[in-house]
Amino acid sequence: MNKLLFLVVFYLTCFTCSAQTIINYTTADGLIDNFVECIDVDIDDNIWFGTSMGLQMYDGTNWYLWDQSSFPSLLSNNIKAIKTTSNGEIWVGSDYGLNRLLYGVPGSVWLSYTTADGLVNNQIKSIDEDDSGNIWVGTSQGVSVFDGSSWTSYASPDLHWSGVSSTAFDSNGDKWFASPLGGITHFDGINFTVYDTSNGLLSQNVTDLVIDYQNNKWIGTGGGISVLDPSNTSFIHYTQMYSLSPPDTLNPVVDLEIDSYGRLWSAIYVGYLAKGGIAMLSANQWSNFDVIDGVIGQNIRAISIDSENSVWIATSTGVSKILSPPNLLPNSLKNNFSFFPNPTKKHLSIVDNDSEIQEIFIHNSIGSLVYIDVNFSKYDVIDISLFKQGLYYITFRCGDLNFTKKLVISQ
Known part of the structure; x- marks a missing residue:
């Protein structure tokens, strides 16, 4: 170039x-x-x-x-x-x-x-x-x-x-x-x-x-x-x-x-x-x-x-x-929280054994909200088969704390 x-x-x-x-x-x-x-x-x-x-x-x-x-x-x-x-x-x-x-x-x-x-x-x-x-x-x-x-x-x-x-x-x-x-x-x-x-x-x-x-x-x-x-x-x-x-x-x-x-x-x-x-x-x-x-x-x-x-x-x-240092996970979530697979194609599983997560939000790479769950409880499987391929950000709300992870959706 x-x-x-x-x-x-x-x-x-x-x-x-x-x-x-x-x-x-x-x-x-x-x-x-x-x-x-x-x-x-x-x-x-x-x-x-x-x-x-x-x-x-x-x-x-x-x-x-x-x-x-x-x-x-x-x-x-x-x-x-x-x-x-x-x-x-x-x-x-x-x-x-x-x-x-x-x-x-x-x-x-x-x-x-x-x-x-x-x-x-x-x-x-x-x-x-x-x-x-x-x-x-x-x-x-x-x-x-x-x-x-x-x-x-x-x-x-x-x-x-x-x-x-x-x-x-x-x-x-x-x-x-x-x-x-x-x-x-x-x-x-x-x-x-x-x-x-x-x-x-x-x-x-x-x-x-x-x-x-x-x-x-x-x-x-x-x-x-x-x-x-x-x-x-x-x-x-x-x-x-x-x-x-x-x-x-x-x-x-x-x-x-x-x-x-x-x-x-x-x-x-x-x-x-x-x-x-x-x-x-x-x-x-x-x-x-x-x-x-x-x-x-x-x-x-x-x-x-x-x-x-x-x-x-x-x-x-x-x-x-x-x-900026990342928002820290609550100590209990470090061992009892997971989401998988990542990258994923069709479904995303989220597990929180201690029920500290109340809400989940997924935004695409330009910041638009594409998914929201305001009543999360311990376990969920999200159907992402209709999402476009690319980079997303998944945000979890625990009380007054938000923390965000990258999520990759592949073909």
């Missing part, structure tokens, strides 16, 4: 705090630019970085770069959004349109999409994938969805005129759109329903939106986090997730992610103070990580989570990786 390859021997800056190890990466380690605008992790745990100097990938050893000088079909070096898809493709957005990297093809084949091809607008704000593999592209004017062959777009008056900053999908397959100035919009395939400050949202300025396995909508705003319940009838709010000195307690959210343990990670940056950090919610308690703990910078731009639940943080001064 004709990619510009950076073979580097680098010395990583490491910090350990509160049982967390933080590793930092800068241009000294192989980054093309310390200002990283966006970040994502692919199905092989390669890390992709969007910078003003091109798209970069780190495979754990080597650094690879794609820019316009080597790949003229790339619409811009200034990458504003990245999405790594379930089939291994890489989609990147800029102010000039969208590119799709057919990764693994000799010569790194790039396809480009602009308004001439069906995009509603060329200024890309977000890229998301639904459970069917459709690509939803948020722009400054609306959203366009690609089904593999053609584009369909939605804009004002169905969506707010300020555009779409993020798209999320609930367990019903409904779409939820975040707007920079118009709150969020729910699309059930027929009707568009708006949720904003008039009916309980913290702020009109919505930067990100994620949906957990219970169908709670976690909404990142300029004033904190609003959570819309599964019935879409009531909100709860978090306004001080990250600790700042009074009176400057405002917590504008930059990005949100949920790891496989069900923990919420929130990137916070207060522009007028030039201060920011990471807030993590677990068991109803917030933990903070910032430059004091070893994070490389305060201007947090984006976050992403790999398969080991390590959190990758893009900042204006480099990239940090928080190595």
